[in-house]
Amino acid sequence: MLCLRYLKTRYLAFVCIVSVMLGVATLIVVNSVMSGFSNKLKDRLHGILSDVRVETDRADGFDLSTPELEAKIAGSKVGQHIEAMSPTVEMFALVQYHIRDRYGRKLPITKHVRLVGVNPERQAKVGGFSEYLVRQKNMPNPSFDLTEEAYRRFEQTRRLDMDDAFFAAPPVAPPAKPNAIPGFLELPKIEPMPNQIPHAPIPAPNLGAMPAPRLPGVILGHSLAHYRIADEKTGEMIDRAVLLPGDEIFIATVGASGTKPVSATFIVTDYLKTEMSEYDDRLVYVPLEELQRIRGMDNRVNAMQVKLKDNVRKDSRFVHETFVRSLQMLMPMPEARVQSWEQQQGPLLSAIDIERGILNILLFLIVGVAGFGVLAIFSMIVSEKYRDIGVMKALGASSQGIMVIFLGYGLLLGLIGCGAGTVLGLAITENINEIEAWLARLSGKQIFDRSVYYFDKIPTNVVPSSIALINLGAVSIAVVFSILPAIRAARLHPVRALRFE
DSSP: OHHHHHHHHOTHHHHHHHHHHHHHHHHHHHHHHHHHHHHHHHHHHHHHSOSEEEEOOOTTOOSSOHHHHHHHHHTSTTGGGEEEEEEEEEEEEEEEEEEEOTTSOEEEEEEEEEEEEEOHHHHHHHSSTGGGBSTTTTOSSOOOOOOHHHHHHHHHHHHHHHHHHHHHSOOOOOOOOGGGSTTOOOOOOOOOOTTOOOOOOOOOOOOOSOOOOOOOEEEEEHHHHEEEEEOTTTOOEEEEESSOTTOEEEEEEEOTTSSSEEEEEEEEEEEEOOSOHHHHTTEEEEEHHHHHHHHTOSSOOSEEEEEEOHHHHTOHHHIIIIIHHHHHHHSOTTTOEEEEHHHHTHHHHHHHHHHHHHHHHHHHHHHHHHHHHHHHHHHHHHHHTHHHHHHHHHTTOOHHHHHHHHHHHHHHHHHHHHHHHHHHHHHHHHTHHHHHHHHHHHHSSOSSOHHHHOOSSOOOOOOHHHHHHHHHHHHHHHHHTTHHHHHHHHTOOHHHHTTTO
16 A cells, blocks of 8 residues: 555656666567567578588599489488478579660679589478579479479560661671682583483481470579669669570589589579578579589489478477487588588578677666666655654554565656556567658668568567566566665664654
């Protein structure tokens, strides 16, 4: 009763409530945004990478053929935990394509990329490959086949290139008669003999139907084939295509020997959009059989993607201590390297967790500042209620009872401040994108730059356990900082308090 009465009549207490509320709300918003970014990043990384990856650094791949390698992995003692596998060939490469400037001239563009040869149907079974495709999004059996529209664009580009070559070629003058050139003699025309039997015409050889041209498809990273620009009217970031389905690109890499370069021309069929610039700027997918043929790999690969069954894939301890170690013993170093997706991206994931932890610690100091406010205001309340405390103790109130009153007051302030802060923090988290847009319109500057992260909106993830820990810590700080004023009030002697009354 006394705590509620003091809360209603002492407006200084609202300063404590507001400070605790702002600290809790800030921690909830920041923690939710950091968790959203972390989960978004992990989903993207795990979506592109398989659960476990077996790879070799040899340019010609494993000694075993693809079926033999799959049989060896499936026949191991941990093979029963494997759900699917996808063989791949991964190499560095150079990609060259042409764009036309404002005058219609063709300009070559060359970029360094990560070339990946895959079977798209099998790759979709080990990861989120089809989930990030633009045209074939979430299709169970994606492919490198050209659509009719892509094939029409390919034909139009070919005709346009032929026209460019025709107009660029120098004109050829008609041949002059031999007798018109000085120094040449005009040869007489040879007439056939009267009794000469004319030769029968030689029939043209039957060459059969001409084979169709090879049109292997390629799936490009979205940022590799697009660039972002702000719309002149709305100011929103939009994507402009540089390479459309049906355009040709030239890919050059090294052969299986690792010394001789090989190259081929591919046709754009689709895009891969993971919203991560590291992948969208570098990844180029081509048919596995085509890349093996170009490089002369004889049905060998240099990487095997492995997807685990659902009952074990979330058990991080089993994956790292049992599955990965068993495969590593089966294929020892330096023949092969076996890693989980978390081990492949270990430095990046560790950096994110460290930044998140440090940021939470630093922001928790805001609640600590609120605790000092509780200490100062409670000390003022004790001084103000000096006589009232003396009267209560003269009437028989114990020191412990007086102490409990002020501790309960601190607990009540902490609970109200945490409750209000939780509601405010969840409301900001839920509407953070609308708030960001409103602040951008108000200030004229974009706070969350989509061109940096390639996210359509600010990702958030509310973790109930984190909210509970934040509230528990804030309430504890409010109670701890009210202990000193409570002890001071409890130790007050009633005679001294009423001496001058």
